[in-house]
Amino acid sequence: xxxxxxxxxxxxxxxxxxxxxxxxxxxxxxxxxxxxxxxxxxxxxxxxxxxxxxxxxxxxxxxxxxxxxxxxxxxxxxxxxxxxxxxxxxxxxxxxxxxxxxxxxxxxxxxxxxxxxxxxxxxxxxxxxxxxxxxxxxxxxxxxxxxxxxxxxxxxxxxxxxxxxxxxxxxxxxxxxxxxxxxxxxxxxxxxxxxxxxxxxxxxxxxxxxxxxxxxxxxxxxxxxxxxxxxxxxxxxxxxxxxxxxxxxxxxxxxxxxxxxxxxxxxxxxxxxxxxxxxxxxxxxxxxxxxxxxxxxxxxxxxxxxxxxxxxxxxxxxxxxxxxxxxxxxxxxxxxxxxxxxxxxxxxxxxxxxxxxxxxxxxxxxxxxxxxxxxxxxxxxxxxx
Amino acid sequence: xxxxxxxxxxxxxxxxxxxxxxxxxxxxxxxxxxxxxxxxxxxxxxxxxxxxxxxxxxxxxxxxxxxxxxxxxxxxxxxxxxxxxxxxxxxxxxxxxxxxxxxxxxxxxxxxxxxxxxxxxxxxxxxxxxxxxxxxxxxxxxxxxxxxxxxxxxxxxxxxxxxxxxxxxxxxxxxxxxxxxxxxxxxxxxxxxxxxxxxxxxxxxxxxxxxxxxxxxxxxxxxxxxxxxxxxxxx
Ligand SMILES: Cc1cc2nc3c(=O)[nH]c(=O)nc-3n(C[C@H](O)[C@H](O)[C@H](O)COP(=O)(O)OP(=O)(O)OC[C@H]3O[C@@H](n4cnc5c(N)ncnc54)[C@H](O)[C@@H]3O)c2cc1C
Numbered sequence: 001x002x003x004x005x006x007x008x009x010x011x012x013x014x015x016x017x018x019x020x021x022x023x024x025x026x027x028x029x030x031x032x033x034x035x036x037x038x039x040x041x042x043x044x045x046x047x048x049x050x051x052x053x054x055x056x057x058x059x060x061x062x063x064x065x066x067x068x069x070x071x072x073x074x075x076x077x078x079x080x081x082x083x084x085x086x087x088x089x090x091x092x093x094x095x096x097x098x099x100x101x102x103x104x105x106x107x108x109x110x111x112x113x114x115x116x117x118x119x120x121x122x123x124x125x126x127x128x129x130x131x132x133x134x135x136x137x138x139x140x141x142x143x144x145x146x147x148x149x150x151x152x153x154x155x156x157x158x159x160x161x162x163x164x165x166x167x168x169x170x171x172x173x174x175x176x177x178x179x180x181x182x183x184x185x186x187x188x189x190x191x192x193x194x195x196x197x198x199x200x201x202x203x204x205x206x207x208x209x210x211x212x213x214x215x216x217x218x219x220x221x222x223x224x225x226x227x228x229x230x231x232x233x234x235x236x237x238x239x240x241x242x243x244x245x246x247x248x249x250x251x252x253x254x255x256x257x258x259x260x261x262x263x264x265x266x267x268x269x270x271x272x273x274x275x276x277x278x279x280x281x282x283x284x285x286x287x288x289x290x291x292x293x294x295x296x297x298x299x300x301x302x303x304x305x306x307x308x309x310x311x312x313x314x315x316x317x318x319x320x321x322x323x324x325x326x327x328x329x330x331x332x333x334x335x336x337x338x339x340x341x342x343x344x345x346x347x348x349x350x351x352x353x354x355x356x357x358x359x360x361x362x363x364x365x366x367x368x369x370x371x372x373x374x375x376x377x378x379x380x381x382x383x384x385x
Numbered sequence: 386x387x388x389x390x391x392x393x394x395x396x397x398x399x400x401x402x403x404x405x406x407x408x409x410x411x412x413x414x415x416x417x418x419x420x421x422x423x424x425x426x427x428x429x430x431x432x433x434x435x436x437x438x439x440x441x442x443x444x445x446x447x448x449x450x451x452x453x454x455x456x457x458x459x460x461x462x463x464x465x466x467x468x469x470x471x472x473x474x475x476x477x478x479x480x481x482x483x484x485x486x487x488x489x490x491x492x493x494x495x496x497x498x499x500x501x502x503x504x505x506x507x508x509x510x511x512x513x514x515x516x517x518x519x520x521x522x523x524x525x526x527x528x529x530x531x532x533x534x535x536x537x538x539x540x541x542x543x544x545x546x547x548x549x550x551x552x553x554x555x556x557x558x559x560x561x562x563x564x565x566x567x568x569x570x571x572x573x574x575x576x577x578x579x580x581x582x583x584x585x586x587x588x589x590x591x592x593x594x595x596x597x598x599x600x601x602x603x604x605x606x607x608x609x610x611x612x613x614x615x616x617x618x619x620x
Binding site for chain 1: 432433434435436467468479481524525526527531534536537576580583584587588590591592593594597598601604605608609610611612
């Protein structure tokens with residue numbers, strides 16, 4: 001079993017306290033995604049607004065019990081994400097902050113780009129987006145069709161992206177596009193949503209409504225040469241490779257909020273169905289054991305990412321595949337403890353069951369995770385003891 | 386639609402088949418309307434805990450609703466309108482009747498409703514399977530379509546196996562032939578098949594309309610009328 005150190009325990013305790021503030025807001029945000037604008041001063045939201053910003057660019061980290069936090073460690077992020085998602089996964093995703101694009105800028109940006117990006121983030125609450133998926137290219141994002149073509153002293157972006165979180169609220173973000181055929185022909189650029197030709201229209205979803213995923217249209221959006229990421233790196237380290245590396249780092253976090261959704265449902269049953277008959281109690285205890293197991297798997301993947309172990313991406317796939325199924329199962333099972341009409345009488349549980357469905361797709365579906373894991377297994381790169 | 390008050394296997398089978406076809410082809414509103422005409426022409430069908438989830442005109446038409454023994458008069462001050470859901474083909478209304486004795490799940494019309502509802506939900510699940518095949522056939526990956534990926538084929542086959550088993554279990558069954566636990570089990574099985582399809586539909590199945598909503602509404606119907614699946618059986 002993996003045990004947390006004192007530093008990580010400190011952020012776990014604090015996140016747990018903060019997350020209590022979110023529960024009463026969860027249904028409000030589900031009913032009205034714009035409610036996020038009314039809750040920017042909620043402690044957890046203002047923490048997320050500044051996380052992750054690496055020490056070099058963040059003179060003012062969050063200090064908890066004497067420990068400094070920049071949100072850059074994967075283990076601390078998954079521990080934090082689980083607790084916040086127990087409060088409300090919708091709010092976790094709706095919050096402003098660097099999130100996914102931050103990870104990309106951190107690994108692909110040059111000093112000037114980082115300075116520009118992080119100073120925007122630290123100035124005021126700023127939403128960001130990460131645009132990889134396209135209408136015709138989801139799991140097979142490497143075959144994307146959006147183009148980045150030279151135009152005068154810069155470039156021009158053309159194409160469409162779909163299911164992009166927060167893009168309608170965001171100021172800045174990362175867009176992936178193709179400069180030429182093949183996997184090395186993919187490039188990431190920094191884009192501003194105020195640029196002419198950039199439009200993002202919200203899509204209504206069945207759950208995680210706070211996130212506001214969108215359809216993005218890129219109609220001759222001009223990108224200055226200075227906004228192309230990774231130019232100082234070798235070509236093999238720029239495009240899809242960087243997306244994959246970035247997603248490897250982020251995937252344990254997605255797994256953690258699946259875990260948080262599951263735990264939220266589990267705790268709801270414990271709080272609202274005291275005195276369960278023995279058989280039901282055993283069933284609930286078993287769910288608790290499944291939650292513990294998946295948490296260990298996620299922590300293991302997070303530690304692998306932090307240690308830059310070659311197996312990290314595969315372990316992250318294992319954690320994500322398991323956590324998305326757990327989220328679905330736990331929320332459905334939780335409803336089973338309340339009898340007929342449970343979804344109408346316990347709207348929070350219905351919301352959890354709707355939210356849980358999203359975890360399967362974010363940052364790669366279960367099948368894609370399993371195929372990735374298999375590659376690791378086949379090539380002997382899956383770290384197994 | 387023929388009434389099921391004096392059922393014989395042929396009439397019932399024909400009715401179920403039409404309901405399932407309606408659900409698959411035209412959606413939840415016409416299918417529920419036909420189900421109500423067939424099994425409870427006089428009253429608002431309610432679940433064991435007094436909830437109803439029905440097309441708007443059904444919610445507004447009846448002055449009686451199911452309660453303990455038979456129909457009990459509806460009174461506005463003892464009823465809450467919980468939510469409205471705009472679906473393709475109309476609006477569904479969710480209601481709660483307060484202070485009524487629980488619906489007796491052993492009564493014939495109630496059992497006919499829960500079995501008929503399973504046929505409706507099977508039809509909706511088949512509609513989702515149709516949508517899913519079309520979706521996957523239209524998605525290109527590498528040299529082929531998603532429909533041709535072995536993992537995808539395997540999952541679709543699993544759904545088809547569930548559908549076959551569910552259909553066989555219900556085929557020829559008159560209301561009351563399947564005990565309550567068996568009906569609850571069938572509903573849970575339909576939900577599981579739907580969940581497999583949702584995973585295959587990608588983020589498209591997470592949008593608020595389309596197949597993602599069909600699956601959610603179908604789960605809500607099961608929740609209201611048979612209760613969510615619990616290992617302890619019906620409550
Ligand atoms: C809530 C939410 C937020 C999101 N946020 C973002 C975001 O911010 N930015 C972004 O870029 N994207 C985002 N996405 C999109 C997400 O990354 C995609 O949904 C995901 O990659 C899957 O793509 P798809 O939905 O097109 O499914 P498809 O690729 O169409 O997959 C359909 C089915 O086929 C299966 N499949 C696909 N390929 C294979 C294969 N080779 N072998 C076996 N099975 C296969 C899949 O597992 C799935 O079951 C978001 C999605 C959701 C639901």
